[in-house]
Amino acid sequence: CLVVAPLSSTHALRLEKTHVPVSPAQAQLLAMLVQILGADRCIEVGVYTGYSSLAVALALPESGRLVACERDERSLEVAKRYYQLAGVAHKVDVKHTLAVDSLRSLLECGEASSYDFAFVDADKRMYEEYFELLLKLVRVGGLIVMDNVLWYGRVADPLVNDPNTISIRDFNKKLLEDKRVTISMVALSLICLSISYLFTY
Secondary structure, three states, X not given: OOOHHHHHHHHHHOOOOOOOOXXXXXXXXXXXXXXXXXXXXXXXXXXXXXXXXXXXXXXXXXXXXXXEEOOOHHHHHHHHHHHHHHOOHHHEEEEOOOHHHHHHHHHHOOOOOOEEEEEEOOOXXXXXXXXXXXXXXXXXXXXXXXXXXXXXXXXHOOOOOOHHHHHHHHHHHHHHOOOOOEEEEEEOOOOOOOEXXXXXX
């Protein structure tokens, strides 16, 4: 899609330079997974400037719905502009609040097991809580994608013990023993910067 290319430039230049955006290869994979699943209802936790959510929304049918959770207003303004430009704004339900609150609200509204696909690229210290909530929202046979689980290799370095790394390391360890899901780790960068878990259950 022509809209995705200019957005990738915006992605690289705007807002916090500390945030590593989703790559074009990763966005393409997300869109393909949505199409393979025949997904109609999706969730994204951590929208940033909307590159990955735009790819997902474009892959959804006209009747599809993407719940996009993002707490940063500046990032959302960029994302919403491109949703409009791509003609997919009607598919995207933007939630400008803490993602945990949004996910709990969906459950309270009776939407358990009603989503096909979820993608998480947000606060690493909240990964376990996001995952548990999404397990309740995504149907059996659906797919949950968690980004950055290798965290630039830091999770394998015993000398690195910052809060984000510890959280992802603990999350990974728990998943090894989780019998509710089938797990696959996918490397999406030549230097293994972007790693995702794919879950089905």
